[in-house]
Amino acid sequence: MREAKQILVCGGAGYIGSHMAKMLAEAGYGVTVLDNLSTGNREALKWGEFVRADLRDPEALDNLFSHKSFYAVMHFAALIQVGESVAKPAEYYDNNVIGAYRLLEAMRAHDVDRFVFSSTAAVYGEPQQEQITEDHPLQPLNPYGRTKLHMERMLEDYATAYQMRSVRFRYFNAAGADPSGEIGESHDPESHLIPNVLMAVLGEAPQLSIFGHDYPTRDGTAVRDYIHVHDLAAAHLAAIDYMDANTGSTAFNLGNGTGFTVKEIIEAAEKVTGRQVPHTLGERRAGDAAILVADSAKAQEALKWTPEYIEVGGIIETAWQWHRDRKY
Numbered sequence: 554m555r556e557a558k559q560i561l562v563c564g565g566a567g568y569i570g571s572h573m574a575k576m577l578a579e580a581g582y583g584v585t586v587l588d589n590l591s592t593g594n595r596e597a598l599k600w601g602e603f604v605r606a607d608l609r610d611p612e613a614l615d616n617l618f619s620h621k622s623f624y625a626v627m628h629f630a631a632l633i634q635v636g637e638s639v640a641k642p643a644e645y646y647d648n649n650v651i652g653a654y655r656l657l658e659a660m661r662a663h664d665v666d667r668f669v670f671s672s673t674a675a676v677y678g679e680p681q682q683e684q685i686t687e688d689h690p691l692q693p694l695n696p697y698g699r700t701k702l703h704m705e706r707m708l709e710d711y712a713t714a715y716q717m718r719s720v721r722f723r724y725f726n727a728a729g730a731d732p733s734g735e736i737g738e739s740h741d742p743e744s745h746l747i748p749n750v751l752m753a754v755l756g757e758a759p760q761l762s763i764f765g766h767d768y769p770t771r772d773g774t775a776v777r778d779y780i781h782v783h784d785l786a787a788a789h790l791a792a793i794d795y796m797d798a799n800t801g802s803t804a805f806n807l808g809n810g811t812g813f814t815v816k817e818i819i820e821a822a823e824k825v826t827g828r829q830v831p832h833t834l835g836e837r838r839a840g841d842a843a844i845l846v847a848d849s850a851k852a853q854e855a856l857k858w859t860p861e862y863i864e865v866g867g868i869i870e871t872a873w874q875w876h877r878d879r880k881y
């Protein structure tokens with residue numbers, strides 16, 4: 554029997570990384586998860602070998618790469634809160650940029666040359682077109698987005714100078730949970746809309762605060778594109794084959810292509826749960842764009858990838874299953 558290709562999943566105890574670890578294991582890959590558990594959950598570590606380490610620790614990385622031979626690295630490990638990044642930019646540059654640099658250097662030292670990176674729609678800034686394509690100007694509005702843009706630039710430079718292959722995925726809003734109910738979205742504090750809506754329904758949060766109701770949108774609340782975590786993971790899986798056939802570093806948007814306002818998400822959640830979402834109208838949050846909707850045609854074509862969850866109600870349904878019977 555051929556030995557399984559080993560994939561290193563950095564940040565695999567987190568929301569998206571844990572769904573990725575599951576999909577990789579089910580697809581027959583060998584999985585190693587590296588995580589410092591700063592925001593991740595031990596309960597989400599169900600697939601592969603777990604190595605507790607910090608990305609910024611070169612010795613730990615050297616040790617890991619010396620003992621295992623990785624076919625590719627998937628990098629989900631980052632600090633991810635826009636508001637916090639405005640208040641504490643140094644922590645974001647340290648964890649996200651220096652962490653990524655240490656990881657790339659360990660890969661280089663051990664001849665690992667395939668990298669899949671979790672970037673974000675936040676690299677674009679205020680949209681200049683209805684649906685954002687990958688060639689849209691890159692003008693992030695906050696330090697979180699700027700750390701991600703730095704990492705993207707590093708990957709382009711590493712591709713040119715060191716022939717490191719990479720796929721940079723610019724996720725729009727990740728949402729939903731594995732339909733099995735064994736893993737799901739659990740951030741602390743939670744800054745994402747759908748979990749906060751559902752936690753308000755369940756009385757786990759006093760009520761939902763809508764950040765801004767005077768945006769130039771159809772009902773004044775911000776518009777976002779929600780993509781199911783399973784669809785995100787499926788694109789990463791396809792990226793492994795893509796990098797076999799393509800050199801260089803390529804950016805792809807991952808989104809559904811449809812935007813929903815905060816109020817529309819609340820209405821959809823009320824339909825799914827059959828309950829009211831208690832909410833108040835608050836001020837805009839620093840660093841938030843009014844509208845972010847993806848054009849993902851490039852990913853669909855190059856990766857032969859099509860999102861399965863195209864209805865927002867279906868996405869919320871899986872999140873609701875998770876939140877009702879949450880394991881962590």
Ligand SMILES: NC(=O)c1ccc[n+]([C@@H]2O[C@H](COP(=O)([O-])OP(=O)(O)OC[C@H]3O[C@@H](n4cnc5c(N)ncnc54)[C@H](O)[C@@H]3O)[C@@H](O)[C@H]2O)c1
Nearest residue numbers: 564566567568569589590591592593607608630631671727
């Ligand atoms: N959730 C979204 O909607 C969204 C949208 C766009 C981009 N992204 C990106 O996707 C990635 C994953 O997001 P998530 O929602 O799963 O976040 P998460 O916080 O659930 O997971 C991040 C994981 O990385 C680990 N980690 C962080 N810093 C580390 C370090 N220095 N060393 C080792 N481990 C470290 C954490 O412990 C955690 O398990 C992030 O890079 C994020 O920027 C997420």
